[in-house]
Amino acid sequence: MTPLRSDDWYAGSSRNAYIHRAWMRRGAPSSAFEGRPQIAIANTASDLTPCNVHLTEVARSVRDGVHEAGGVPLELPVVSLGETQVRPTAMLWRNMAAMATEEMLRANPIDGVVLLGGCDKTIPSLLMAAASVDLPALVVPGGPMLTGTFRGKPLGCGTDVWRLSEEVRAGTISAEDFSRSESATVRSKGHCNTMGTASTMGLLAEALGMVIPGTAGTPAPDSRLLEAAHGAGRLAVELVREERRPSQVLTRASFHNAIVALAAIGGSTNAVVHLLALAGRLGVDLRLDDVDTIGSRVPLLVDLQPAGRFLMDDLFRAGGLLAVLREVQDLLDPSALTVTGRPLVEHLDGAQVWDREVIRAREAPLLDEGGIAVLRGNLAPDGCVIKPAAASPHLLHHRGRAVVFDSIEDFHARVDDPELDVDADSVMVLRGCGPKGYPGMPEVANMPLPTKLLEQGVRDVVRVCDGRMSGTAYGTVVLHVAPEAAAGGPLALVRDGDWIELDVPGRRLTLDVPEAQLAAREPSARAAAAYAAPTRGWERLYVDHVRQADTGADLDFLVGASGHRVTRESH
Structure with a gap:
């Protein structure tokens, strides 16, 4: 060796060497430092x-x-x-x-x-x-x-939280029942x-x-x-x-x-x-x-x-x-x-499936295509992703008018406004949630639906965001839009009423606005006002150096830095 x-x-x-050994010895034998x-x-x-x-x-x-x-x-x-x-x-x-x-x-x-x-x-x-x-x-x-179980039924940590919280807002379960499930979740x-x-x-x-x-x-x-x-x-x-x-x-x-x-x-x-x-x-x-x-x-x-x-x-x-x-x-x-x-x-030779309900056979899958789809288009020139397995099949090819939120705070302030111009065919757009804009790319892309839609029985609409969503979440949610709005991406130019087309089979996400008209637009001032602007510490370093989601959102000076190096000896 x-x-x-x-x-x-x-x-x-x-x-x-004496100092290093002596301070680490603390009862250890000499052999602890010998090979x-x-x-x-x-x-x-x-x-x-x-x-x-x-x-x-x-x-x-x-x-x-x-x-x-x-x-x-x-x-x-x-x-x-x-x-x-x-x-x-x-x-x-x-x-x-x-x-x-x-x-x-x-x-x-x-x-x-x-x-x-x-x-x-x-x-x-x-x-x-x-x-x-x-x-x-x-x-x-x-x-x-x-x-865990609640009322005899298993609870999925995270997934059932999203589901039950929507049912509370829809009025189909009580807030008291929702609270009772809390201790059973974990x-x-x-x-x-x-x-x-x-x-x-x-x-x-x-x-x-x-x-x-x-x-x-x-x-x-x-x-x-x-x-x-x-x-x-x-x-x-x-x-x-x-x-x-x-x-x-x-x-x-x-x-x-x-x-x-x-x-x-x-x-x-x-x-x-x-x-x-x-x-x-x-x-x-x-x-x-x-x-x-x-x-x-x-x-x-x-x-x-x-x-x-x-x-x-x-x-x-x-x-x-x-x-x-x-x-x-x-x-x-x-x-x-x-x-x-x-x-x-x-x-893999000795691996066996003991329950074909949980792990399906290759010839009888849950879905023929389970992978994450990467979409591109004029709304996401550098790409975005969607998880078709967690989406509603009828929405995987959809065209609807944009309902735009300039920040997560803006979303929370307006989503339940009865006057919000939104219906089951709308495309909800949330920007300012990418690596730089928030900062940190939070898990907010699976936006809760407006109460008035929940009361109508709607449980999914197309949502588009430069942020992420929890892996436990579900819905027809387009994520990781790159470049993000705060990095000059086209998401910053979308306006209420714009037509957006989602075509997952065709791997496209398109903003149906003429190119010349889009080029003449200014980025949303309200969105820009909400972008992160840290002045010190880790957040400042992060915002100054973080890359976009399509490359992993790492810091630019850490990419390709692999290699073993011994630190200089102290003197």
Whole structure:
């Protein structure tokens, strides 16, 4: 084995080596600093990230595995982003969390790292950090919560919140009943139990090859998650000794497989932004159109909310991700490796489907085409996305008049105004919610419908936004419009009454306004007045340097920054 990176801190008899060893010893034997891989456990556990609280317990199992394999485990708390807690949106800090973790891994005597994440932005930020440092690394996803029930029926975390809140506004259930369901929604430790962003990113981390195959999707309270965490600790030591790095696993082939998996599981649209950002860190040539080219014709096989009926613990008992991927094995790139050193496809041989209601057969899919569609047109020159599996089929080709909101505050102020000129054929447009405009690209694109439409029995209309929506949400929602309004995109020029045509089969989003007339328009002054204008701190850095959604909304100076570098010695 080649010398360890940590030897630069601990080996030798110099004063600096003495200081490094002495301050870390604290009862440890001398052998702890003599050729034993130093394994960081990057832990996003936090009481303010409720979906990740249990990762402290998971870390203990990782620690045991590292010890057993002859390594030295070192728990490293890292920035934790609670999707339901932080304001204005957790996405504002994904890049900061990635940058902070990257810098701590660079700065410390670390040879390898086990990444513990769960809630939406934690796994993407950890993967981005690991890719940029390129130290031996693997992920242990924290896993979904168990299914709660209310009045005898299962509750999908997130999805049923959106559904029930609309029913309250429509007057079909009482506010009291809505409140009673609250304590049943979150039954156990773990992240959302729908196919939201947290579930999606845990599964895609495995499809990318960065998780021990068969681990992702294990429910958080399941003892098998602790068993997998122990195995991850052991494997981390092996990764260091064999010098197996993320750059060897996270290749174009692995991104291809992740996109196939995203379609087959009916995953979150947010995964598109995270995959593009991760690829950018590695210098992998992945583009927005690849999401459509590779994934759009993949059948949707997993019958989970929000696109279907079941929940994450159902997927786990039905066979999990490996069983799903075996159904579409012919669509996978067989050259993609995993952290085990073996190709992903080699781990599919023993996978079986135990419930064909949850995981459909290839010849009997939930939908023939489950992938995320990428649309272009004069309203989205650089692209936008829609999840057809979560949309209303009758709206996938639709033409309607625009009802425009200049900010999320404007939307909240006017959406329930009885005088709002909106009907079931309208196209609701919300701007100022992109990476720069908000800032941080919040999950507000799945706008609640006007009360007067709900009272008429309407449950979906076409919505268009430069922001994102929760992976647990549903509806005919066009997202991630690029360029965003705040970056000079055409969305800033739309006016009430303009005709907008959505053509998902044709992959088009068109503003039916003559080009000359559009060129003569000035961007909305009301929208511009609401755009973010931070003067200091992270928000200022973010707004000045964030890229657009079609490239992953990373900071421009972090793209392509992959590479292992030892920090200068202190003197």
